[in-house]
Amino acid sequence: xxxxxxxxxxxxxxxxxGDAHDFDNRVFITPPQPRTVRIHFLGxxxxxxxxxxxxxxxxxxLQPTATLAPxxxxxxxxxxxxxxxxxxxxxxPADGLRDYLERGGFLVTVPSDATLLKTLTGLDLTVxxxxxxxxxxxxEVKTEHPLLKPFADPKLRDFxxxxxxxxxxxxIKMANPSLETLATFDxxxxxxxxxxxxxxxxxxxxxxxxPGDSQFAxxxxxxxxxxxWLAAAGFSxxxxxxxxxxxxxxxxxxxAHTITDPENKTHSLNPGETFTTSQIGLxxxxxxxxxxxxxxxxxxxxxxxxxxxxQKLAEYGIKLATASDTAAASxxxxxxxxxxxxxxxxxxxxxxLVTLLAVxxxxxxxxxxxxxxxxxxx
Numbered sequence: 001x002x003x004x005x006x007x008x009x010x011x012x013x014x015x016x017x018g019d020a021h022d023f024d025n026r027v028f029i030t031p032p033q034p035r036t037v038r039i040h041f042l043g044x045x046x047x048x049x050x051x052x053x054x055x056x057x058x059x060x061x062l063q064p065t066a067t068l069a070p071x072x073x074x075x076x077x078x079x080x081x082x083x084x085x086x087x088x089x090x091x092x093p094a095d096g097l098r099d100y101l102e103r104g105g106f107l108v109t110v111p112s113d114a115t116l117l118k119t120l121t122g123l124d125l126t127v128x129x130x131x132x133x134x135x136x137x138x139x140e141v142k143t144e145h146p147l148l149k150p151f152a153d154p155k156l157r158d159f160x161x162x163x164x165x166x167x168x169x170x171x172i173k174m175a176n177p178s179l180e181t182l183a184t185f186d187x188x189x190x191x192x193x194x195x196x197x198x199x200x201x202x203x204x205x206x207x208x209x210x211p212g213d214s215q216f217a218x219x220x221x222x223x224x225x226x227x228x229w230l231a232a233a234g235f236s237x238x239x240x241x242x243x244x245x246x247x248x249x250x251x252x253x254x255x256a257h258t259i260t261d262p263e264n265k266t267h268s269l270n271p272g273e274t275f276t277t278s279q280i281g282l283x284x285x286x287x288x289x290x291x292x293x294x295x296x297x298x299x300x301x302x303x304x305x306x307x308x309x310x311q312k313l314a315e316y317g318i319k320l321a322t323a324s325d326t327a328a329a330s331x332x333x334x335x336x337x338x339x340x341x342x343x344x345x346x347x348x349x350x351x352x353l354v355t356l357l358a359v360x361x362x363x364x365x366x367x368x369x370x371x372x373x374x375x376x377x378x
Contacts, residue, residue: 037233041087054089114127251285
């Protein structure tokens with residue numbers, strides 16, 4: 001296992017050198033690209049630095065992460081550009097809010113009266129302050145609900161230390177499934193409600209998160225719940241998934257996309273169409289809402305070049321020799337070697353005889369010449 005060096009330069013490729021097989025020596029890294037989330041608090045911006053104000057805790061909880069860059073604004077008027085998430089504590093004019101929700105907005109409100117809720121939901125309901133001197137605790141919480149997803153974690157599921165000093169009793173005159181109760185207090189009053197209005201989401205809190213109402217902002221559950229709401233609004237803070245060749249790129253099915261692959265070729269996709277990756281590298285994905293870069297790498301198994309087991313080779317259709325085939329082949333080889341050895345020995349004797357004959361002829365010739373050249377006796 002190798003430890004990668006710190007990525008201080010925001011590099012997009014990690015390369016391993018000195019390997020005999022370099023086909024899998026590159027790992028592509030998705031560059032940091034936090035998404036901007038526009039969050040608006042409908043109220044006075046001056047309360048941002050007041051420790052008793054709801055805005056004070058929102059501003060400190062909504063900090064940038066590796067994947068999200070929350071931008072929190074505050075004003076008593078709605079922003080010119082619609083916010084991704086809107087917070088309202090207390091009363092507020094309802095102008096434009098119903099339309100904001102129907103177009104897909106995400107609104108979290110702590111109402112002080114029923115006026116705003118009646119306008120937004122169209123339901124006959126009342127909102128009255130609970131006059132009891134006793135604090136309240138959460139009794140039933142639908143931790144499986146998508147809007148309370150962080151509470152599915154057992155570490156965040158314990159609410160026994162969370163106190164609510166003040167709350168409002170939200171009473172619906174006639175039961176209506178459009179306004180769902182997600183959590184209740186120990187006296188049976190709704191604590192958290194939600195409703196789908198058009199394409200948007202409305203969350204109603206019967207008690208605020210600031211210290212004047214509860215201990216919620218000071219608990220370990222506040223920040224996870226806020227980021228859970230960001231995720232529900234389409235702004236997940238989870239790191240990008242690891243993509244491998246053959247995977248489909250994560251695309252918004254409601255949007256048209258333009259994809260630029262590592263070879264700089266563009267692919268236009270209609271809403272609902274998918275794109276399956278076929279090569280490693282960085283893929284640029286664009287739609288009307290955002291532009292992001294996704295890294296695609298080889299599956300880890302492709303980098304394992306160890307010999308395969310015979311059974312695995314057989315699964316791929318590669319025929320392997322059996323023990324009997326090996327024995328027969330060995331016997332045939334031995335026979336061939338024996339014949340070759342015999343032939344080599346015969347060749348060796350033939351050359352030996354030729355050499356011997358040449359020596360005899362040479363000696364005979366030398367002896368004959370010696371007799372002819374010897375002097376005659378006197």
